[in-house]
Each structure stands twice: as C-alpha cells, then as structure tokens.
Amino acid sequence: MVRIDYKVCNRCGGAKEKRCERICPGDLIGVNPEDDRPVVLYPQDCWACTACVKDCPVSAISLRLPFQILGKETSLKASVKGRKTYCVVEGEGGKKEEFEIEVIQNGTLRRKD
Numbered sequence: 001m002v003r004i005d006y007k008v009c010n011r012c013g014g015a016k017e018k019r020c021e022r023i024c025p026g027d028l029i030g031v032n033p034e035d036d037r038p039v040v041l042y043p044q045d046c047w048a049c050t051a052c053v054k055d056c057p058v059s060a061i062s063l064r065l066p067f068q069i070l071g072k073e074t075s076l077k078a079s080v081k082g083r084k085t086y087c088v089v090e091g092e093g094g095k096k097e098e099f100e101i102e103v104i105q106n107g108t109l110r111r112k113d
C-alpha cells in the first residue's frame with residue numbers, strides 16, 4: 001500500500017498534473033480539487049510497482065510492504081538520481097537499511113552494497 005506524507009508533499013510546486021499522478025501506470029492516483037492533494041483513488045488495485053515512490057521529487061511517498069515479506073510496519077522509500085535509485089527500508093523500531101540500485105545496461109538492475 002502506498003502512503004503519501006502530506007507534510008512533505010509540496011503538490012509538485014502547484015503543477016496542474018502531479019508527477020505521481022502522471023507516472024502511475026494504472027491511473028490510480030488523482031488530485032483532490034479542494035486542496036490540490038494527490039490521493040490514491042484505488043489502493044486495492046496498486047500492484048506496488050514503486051514508480052510513484054521513485055518519481056516523487058521530495059520523497060513524500062512510501063510503500064508499506066506486506067508483513068509477510070519483511071515484518072510488521074516495514075516501509076520502502078526511494079529516490080532516483082541519474083542512473084541510480086537510492087532505497088531506504090525502515091522496519092520495526094526504526095531499524096533502517098539503505099542501498100542503491102544502478103541501471104547498468106538496457107534496464108538491467110544491479111544492487112550495490
């Protein structure tokens with residue numbers, strides 16, 4: 001499930017079309033016209049592709065990972081700089097793991113520890 005931190009989200013600087021809205025391949029994100037906030041309209045249809053997580057310019061979006069995978073209250077945040085994606089996984093008790101993934105050729109991904 002995707003969560004948007006509205007204290008961090010800057011509404012893409014007031015842009016009419018938000019980046020998270022534009023990039024979601026399932027058109028699951030919309031904007032509330034009353035307060036210009038992005039909203040996940042159909043959370044049940046989100047397949048956790050992380051496109052919105054990586055594309056948000058201020059890292060306001062995180063993905064809550066199913067507890068079956070990594071434990072209760074685990075979240076993933078990510079940001080993209082050039083060919084690298086920087087990821088932070090935060091688990092119970094604030095335990096954090098950070099790693100980066102680099103695109104090395106034609107979409108091939110390599111995790112760097």
Ligand code: SF4
Nearest residue numbers: 009010012018020056
């Ligand atoms: S991309 Fe990030 S900053 Fe822009 S509207 Fe979405 S959550 Fe907010």
Ligand code: SF4
Nearest residue numbers: 024046049050051052
């Ligand atoms: S994780 Fe993927 S499918 Fe889910 S809301 Fe974000 S962009 Fe859409």
